[in-house]
Amino acid sequence: MPQPSAHFFHVEMRCEGLNGEMQDFKLPAWSPGYYRLLDYEKYVQHFRAEDASGNVLPWEKTSANTWRVAAANAHAIVLRYDVSATSTFGVQNYVGDARAYLSPAGVYMHPAGIIDYPVTVSIELPQGWTRIASGLDPVPGRANTFRAADFDILYDCPTLIGNQEFQEFTAGGRPHQVVIENVPESVSRPKMLADLKLIVEAATRLIGDVPYQHYTFLMMGTGNGGIEHLNSASISFNGKSLETPEGYLRWLSYVAHEYFHNFNVKRIRPIALGPFDYDRENFTHMLWVSEGLSVYYQDLLLVRAGLMTRLQYLDKMQGAIARFENASGHHYQSATDSSWNTWGTSGVGNDRNTTISYYDNGGMLGAMLDLKIRASSGNRKSLDDVMRALYRKYYQQGKRGFTDAEFRAECESAAGADVSEVFSYASTTRDVDYAKYFSLAGLVLEFTAEDAPGTSLPLDTQTQDGQIMVADTRIPVLQVGDRILEIEGKPASVQSLAALFAARKPGETLRMKTSRGDLTLTLEKNVKRSYTFRPDANTTASQSTIVNDWLRNENGRPE
Numbered sequence: 001m002p003q004p005s006a007h008f009f010h011v012e013m014r015c016e017g018l019n020g021e022m023q024d025f026k027l028p029a030w031s032p033g034y035y036r037l038l039d040y041e042k043y044v045q046h047f048r049a050e051d052a053s054g055n056v057l058p059w060e061k062t063s064a065n066t067w068r069v070a071a072a073n074a075h076a077i078v079l080r081y082d083v084s085a086t087s088t089f090g091v092q093n094y095v096g097d098a099r100a101y102l103s104p105a106g107v108y109m110h111p112a113g114i115i116d117y118p119v120t121v122s123i124e125l126p127q128g129w130t131r132i133a134s135g136l137d138p139v140p141g142r143a144n145t146f147r148a149a150d151f152d153i154l155y156d157c158p159t160l161i162g163n164q165e166f167q168e169f170t171a172g173g174r175p176h177q178v179v180i181e182n183v184p185e186s187v188s189r190p191k192m193l194a195d196l197k198l199i200v201e202a203a204t205r206l207i208g209d210v211p212y213q214h215y216t217f218l219m220m221g222t223g224n225g226g227i228e229h230l231n232s233a234s235i236s237f238n239g240k241s242l243e244t245p246e247g248y249l250r251w252l253s254y255v256a257h258e259y260f261h262n263f264n265v266k267r268i269r270p271i272a273l274g275p276f277d278y279d280r281e282n283f284t285h286m287l288w289v290s291e292g293l294s295v296y297y298q299d300l301l302l303v304r305a306g307l308m309t310r311l312q313y314l315d316k317m318q319g320a321i322a323r324f325e326n327a328s329g330h331h332y333q334s335a336t337d338s339s340w341n342t343w344g345t346s347g348v349g350n351d352r353n354t355t356i357s358y359y360d361n362g363g364m365l366g367a368m369l370d371l372k373i374r375a376s377s378g379n380r381k382s383l384d385d386v387m388r389a390l391y392r393k394y395y396q397q398g399k400r401g402f403t404d405a406e407f408r409a410e411c412e413s414a415a416g417a418d419v420s421e422v423f424s425y426a427s428t429t430r431d432v433d434y435a436k437y438f439s440l441a442g443l444v445l446e447f448t449a450e451d452a453p454g455t456s457l458p459l460d461t462q463t464q465d466g467q468i469m470v471a472d473t474r475i476p477v478l479q480v481g482d483r484i485l486e487i488e489g490k491p492a493s494v495q496s497l498a499a500l501f502a503a504r505k506p507g508e509t510l511r512m513k514t515s516r517g518d519l520t521l522t523l524e525k526n527v528k529r530s531y532t533f534r535p536d537a538n539t540t541a542s543q544s545t546i547v548n549d550w551l552r553n554e555n556g557r558p559e
Helices: 151-155 189-207 239-243 245-260 292-304 310-326 335-344 358-376 383-397 404-415 420-427 434-441 494-503 541-550
Strands: 008-016 022-026 044-051 059-063 066-070 076-084 100-102 119-122 131-134 145-148 159-162 165-171 174-180 215-220 225-228 232-236 443-456 459-464 467-473 483-487 509-514 517-522 524-535
Touching (some): 008 022, 044 066, 119 151, 131 174, 131 215, 189 245, 225 245, 232 245, 245 292, 292 310, 292 358, 292 383, 310 524, 335 358, 335 420, 358 383, 358 404, 358 434, 358 541, 383 404, 434 541, 443 494, 459 494, 483 494
Parallel strands (some): 215 232
Antiparallel strands (some): 008 076, 022 066, 044 076, 100 159, 131 159, 165 174, 443 524, 459 467, 467 483
16 A cells, blocks of 8 residues: 555565466456455556566456556465555445555456455555454464455455454453444443444354354445354444444344354355355345345344343344334345345345345344244244254264255244245245234234325335246236236336325226236225234243343343
8 A cells, every 4th residue: 555545555466387379367247245346456556467587477457457568477476456445344345544445356367266364464554554454364474464265265265454443352252353443432341342343253153163264344435334254244334323222232132143154154055155256246046035034133143142132132023023024125025036126236135115135124023933943843943953964964974065955944944843834934025924023922022003195005026037926916807826917008117006096096907918818906005014023912832932031131131
């Protein structure tokens, strides 16, 4: 970083032991943990290639993220290039007067087809800077020098540089570094460290393993965004929010989510998410499991750690159900479709009128799946057992990810019963019977409804092969599987349907052409629902056992 205020990194890469007339070097098109193409190559400037003697080697770009060097059988090649670094987001690069953040997929090139070789990185600090924080292992005896077993590890270790505050605690016999940029001094550091330790202990107790030698929490910058890694997490948030009890609890939940990802996603993962193809999208229908179950466990870990009360947990769950049900997107997109389509959108669930977030929906599905497993097994098994089995069988023993079918099989094995209804809720837009599942824990879910702007129809759809299909309906003249071809004489789309619902009034009509004929439907009023949990006055012993084990406080802290 020779001129931090100029906002660029200067990178030199030396690659030895090569043979061949041509050598391709690549920069990833995306970053693990963030399911979006990021076009990192557009930030690369002043590219130059030389042999070991300093002779300039010709090169040209052969694809958006590939630089081909005419190597002439050179044994070693040295690349030099600059990376523009002006964005403070967790998967982008930044360097300025006071700090720097390296998002490694956007900095480090790799030889094409050779990512399983060890890498050494040396960082030259600007004058007056003293801190380097990363999940990388330091090289003994070499200042500011780190190593990675391969490029997959390198790309999974962001680096924060400057003069940040360093704190540390030990959990599970491992050191955990907490690097702080943005938390006011009024927030107690001992309390922060103690609470983070409780989260780590709750998560590692759940899985039964501590899979890393050291872990780093990068509490950085401002804004909102977290990216998980094998032994670190980059977490941006409003530090001042920690000064209120509500803001502090939200922060704990946020950190617990990113920390639990070191198990769920980084090690317990769909088979599509590794080994990575860094050149293109890595599609999967299972982000509702990878992200959604992490949403589910983030607050469950806080309950078990004694950091969130049972009432706070249920209040948060009933709020999540209300937000999901009151946004029309759940009528058009399923959790599996949201998982698959995230690569082509500008944000997960950003258009709440026509799309959903697999984070939110997956969290609720996780709760229902857990309660179903507990009830079917007489509370002998739970979703915890599924996560432990996946960890042992596929990460530790098979050293691979699981398929969609294998995840379902583990759930049914734990339950000892069919769990197809929960999985159908994940793969369709049909109405969810939340009350049925929470009643398994002796909880009654009540709702009240009030009139809301816009209109509605008792209709759920999904898009298949570019066409709108009826997924569920209480309209007698429609059937599941019908295709909606036109709306008000124009080609049908979920966007146009949602827009008409929002613009019209109850009692007005809507003309629709379907695969079985033309229809005229009368629009109904739209409602906003509020949900509330209360204990069932007639709770059975079995239900009490389930709720007390599900929402248990493992630390014995008073609620």
